[in-house]
Structure formats: C-alpha cells, structure tokens
Amino acid sequence: MNERDAALWWARIRSGGPQQVSAGGPTPAGLLRLVEADARAVWLIPNLPDSAGPAVLIEYGVPGSSMMDSKGTLRVLAATLRCCWPDPATDPWPGLPASTGHVGQVLQRLVPGRNKVSRQQLLSAGLRRLSVSGWVLLEGADTVRIGPRIASFGSLELSTLRELWRLIPDTAEDGPEGS
Amino acid sequence: MNRPNSIFEEVLGTLPDRQRELVEAAYALLEHSSGPVHRQFLPALSDATSRERLEELLRRTGRTLVTVDQLHFTSGFDDAVRTELTETGWQPLSLADRAVLVLVLVYSVAIPRSVEQIAADSWESPHPTTLQDVTRDSKVPVGEVRAALGRMTACGLLRTVRGGDHDSGYVPGPQLSRLTPAAREQLQDQLILAAAPDHPLAAAIRERRHNRVGGQR
Numbered sequence: 001m002n003e004r005d006a007a008l009w010w011a012r013i014r015s016g017g018p019q020q021v022s023a024g025g026p027t028p029a030g031l032l033r034l035v036e037a038d039a040r041a042v043w044l045i046p047n048l049p050d051s052a053g054p055a056v057l058i059e060y061g062v063p064g065s066s067m068m069d070s071k072g073t074l075r076v077l078a079a080t081l082r083c084c085w086p087d088p089a090t091d092p093w094p095g096l097p098a099s100t101g102h103v104g105q106v107l108q109r110l111v112p113g114r115n116k117v118s119r120q121q122l123l124s125a126g127l128r129r130l131s132v133s134g135w136v137l138l139e140g141a142d143t144v145r146i147g148p149r150i151a152s153f154g155s156l157e158l159s160t161l162r163e164l165w166r167l168i169p170d171t172a173e174d175g176p177e178g179s
Numbered sequence: 180m181n182r183p184n185s186i187f188e189e190v191l192g193t194l195p196d197r198q199r200e201l202v203e204a205a206y207a208l209l210e211h212s213s214g215p216v217h218r219q220f221l222p223a224l225s226d227a228t229s230r231e232r233l234e235e236l237l238r239r240t241g242r243t244l245v246t247v248d249q250l251h252f253t254s255g256f257d258d259a260v261r262t263e264l265t266e267t268g269w270q271p272l273s274l275a276d277r278a279v280l281v282l283v284l285v286y287s288v289a290i291p292r293s294v295e296q297i298a299a300d301s302w303e304s305p306h307p308t309t310l311q312d313v314t315r316d317s318k319v320p321v322g323e324v325r326a327a328l329g330r331m332t333a334c335g336l337l338r339t340v341r342g343g344d345h346d347s348g349y350v351p352g353p354q355l356s357r358l359t360p361a362a363r364e365q366l367q368d369q370l371i372l373a374a375a376p377d378h379p380l381a382a383a384i385r386e387r388r389h390n391r392v393g394g395q396r
Contacts, residue, residue: 003239006186006239007238007239007240007241007257007260008241008260008263008264009241010239010240010241010242011241011242011256011257011260011261011264012264012269014241014242014256015256015264015269015271016269016271017271029185029186029239030184030185030186030187030239030240032182046240047182047184048184048207049183049184049187049203051200051203051204051207052187052203052204052206052207052210053207053211054207054211055207056203056204056207056208056211057207057208057211057212059204060204060208060220062208062212062216062220063212063213063214064211064212064213065211065212065213065334065335129333132330133334
C-alpha cells in the first residue's frame with residue numbers, strides 16, 4: 001500500500017470514525033489493527049503516540065473537543081465499560097458482550113433518583129449517541145460491546161480509566177431490579 | 180497498546196528528541212483542539228526543519244496545515260485527498276444531516292453575506308438560524324431535524340447560541356475553520372448553486388467548472 005492510499009485511510013477514519021475491513025487486507029501505515037473476537041474482521045484506528053495524542057492538549061491548556069455529560073451519556077459509557085471489561089488488568093478491546101439490561105442496572109447506581117422510564121430513555125439514547133462515534137458497538141436489540149474507539153486510549157488515559165473502573169459499582173446481572 | 184507508528188518514525192526519526200517532541204505536540208494541538216490554535220503554542224512553526232516535518236506528518240495522514248489568520252493555525256483535509264474521497268462517493272454524513280447543515284449555512288452565512296453583513300471568505304456568523312428557520316420549509320421531519328442538529332453540534336459542525344426568543348439558535352461551528360482555501364471556495368460555490376441557481380453568479384460558476392473540466396481533457 002502506498003503513501004497516498006494510507007493517507008486516504010487516515011482521512012476516512014478522521015471523517016467517518018473507525019473503519020471495519022476484512023481480516024486479510026494490508027494495514028495502512030501508522031494505523032492499528034483491532035482484530036474482532038471471531039478473527040473474521042478487523043477495525044482500523046490511528047496508532048498515535050501519546051506525545052501526539054489528545055492528552056497533549058491538557059498539558060498546554062488548550063481546549064479539546066470533549067463530550068459534555070449534560071445528558072448523562074458519559075455515565076452510559078462508564079456503565080458499559082464496567083460490564084464489558086470484566087478484568088481491568090487487561091486491555092479493554094475486544095472485551096465481552098453484555099446485555100443492555102445489565103448495563104441498565106449499573107447505570108441505575110450512577111444516576112440515582114431517576115425513575116425506570118427516564119433511565120431507560122437515557123440508556124437507549126446514550127447508547128445510540130455513543131455507537132454513532134464508535135465508542136460502543138450495538139449488536140442486535142439488547143447486546144452491547146466496547147467500541148473500537150476505546151482502543152485508541154493511550155497508556156495514561158488507560159490508567160485513569162482503570163481508576164474510574166474501580167469506582168463504578170457492579171451489580172449481578174440477574175439481581176432484582178428496582179425503579 | 181502503544182506501538183511505534185511507522186509514519187511518525189519515518190518522518191521524525193532523525194530529529195533530536197526535543198525537536199521531535201515539539202513537532203508531535205504541534206500535531207496534537209492542531210489535530211485535536213476544538214478550534215484554531217495561537218502560534219505561541221506552536222514553536223515548531225518558527226523553525227524551518229520542524230515546520231517542514233510537521234507538514235509532511237500532516238500530509239502523510241491525509242491532512243494539511245491551514246492558516247486561519249497570521250496568529251492562528253489549524254489542520255484540515257488535504258485537498259487532493261478530499262477530492263479523491265468525494266469523487267469515489269465517500270460521505271460519512273447522512274442526507275438529513277447535510278440538508279440541515281445547508282439550511283443553517285443559507286440562513287447564517289449566505290443571506291447575511293448577500294447583504295454584506297459577513298465578509299466574502301468567512302464562515303463565522305453572528306446570525307443564528309432558529310429551529311423554526313430549519314423546519315419551516317424543510318422536507319426533513321422535525322424529529323430528524325432535532326437529531327441532526329444535536330449530532331452536528333456534538334461534532335463541531337454547528338455551534339449553539341443562547342439568547343432571547345429571536346437570537347438563540349445555531350451558527351456554523353469551529354470545524355468550518357478547518358476548511359482549506361480551496362474547500363472554502365468550493366463550499367461558497369455550492370452554496371450559491373443551492374440558494375440561487377438562477378442568479379448570474381451561479382451561471383458563472385457552472386461555466387468556470389465546465390471550462391476547468393474541459394481544460395483537463
């Protein structure tokens with residue numbers, strides 16, 4: 001693959017998010033291959049060094065394009081991570097599939113005071129928003145997985161994520177659900 | 180998860196550590212900041228070698244350096260890459276998103292520009308487009324309009340303006356400053372073709388494009 005083709009792949013990912021390709025193809029320069037659990041497909045994401053990643057912005061005090069949690073979307077991401085990443089000592093990708101019911105139960109602890117209907121709306125709207133940009137993958141109506149964008153976190157961000165993981169209370173999947 | 184990136188190694192491998200660090204930081208700031216970056220944060224631009232490597236790094240990743248004004252810089256899609264991707268039908272935005280974006284550009288930029296309230300090459304606008312403006316004559320259902328406005332605000336193509344009943348709404352967002360001069364010119368032409376297809380300006384654009392295509396043959 002030549003420089004021009006690699007640049008085109010970088011631009012596709014920049015504009016359209018992580019790209020899924022068949023497992024047999026070549027890897028464009030500077031990109032990372034994330035192999036799916038069944039090894040039939042791979043996701044391509046940029047392989048940026050920490051020193052050229054978004055973390056640099058904090059060092060320089062320059063604002064980045066971070067997502068606001070005004071609608072609770074980040075809590076939905078946190079609940080998904082808690083369910084789909086059972087062992088934080090490992091890399092989050094590819095993680096394990098989780099039912100949206102399980103994610104909803106963890107979310108319940110993160111958004112106390114919401115009733116069942118409003119929490120369900122938050123969960124489905126949040127998962128939809130997160131899946132558009134590749135932070136989570138929706139499989140069918142009620143299964144969710146970690147999205148390929150999570151694998152772009154650098155080592156610094158991952159250690160923060162691990163600390164946050166410990167703060168999120170887990171619930172047994174089949175536990176009783178209140179409202 | 181951190182493996183060496185072959186592009187970064189090839190382009191920056193021969194630089195001393197400190198110089199490499201500044202080029203990588205400039206790349207990060209240009210690529211990930213929400214808006215244009217002041218050159219005081221980009222010392223790599225003042226050194227000829229560093230600047231040349233930075234531009235090479237951007238080019239290899241499908242990007243290019245965009246000068247916003249003498250003091251502010253950002254990065255945008257390389258013109259050749261943009262042209263090739265769009266010619267092969269690459270389009271990450273949905274039809275509804277594009278329709279709503281065009282309506283905001285018409286109300287916030289094209290109309291004020293036609294009465295000279297906005298400079299010819301600027302995509303920043305103090306004139307918000309209200310939700311009613313977008314839904315009034317639009318074929319996109321209201322629910323989809325709302326969802327499209329939310330998505331495009333989240334990705335920086337639009338920005339919300341809060342104010343009273345008549346001056347709150349949406350204006351073009353910070354991502355528009357990433358357009359290269361060629362992309363800005365093309366967008367301006369497209370906007371004229373969309374908003375005033377019968378205007379003499381639109382005829383001139385069609386003729387210019389026809390000649391350009393003819394000249395390439």
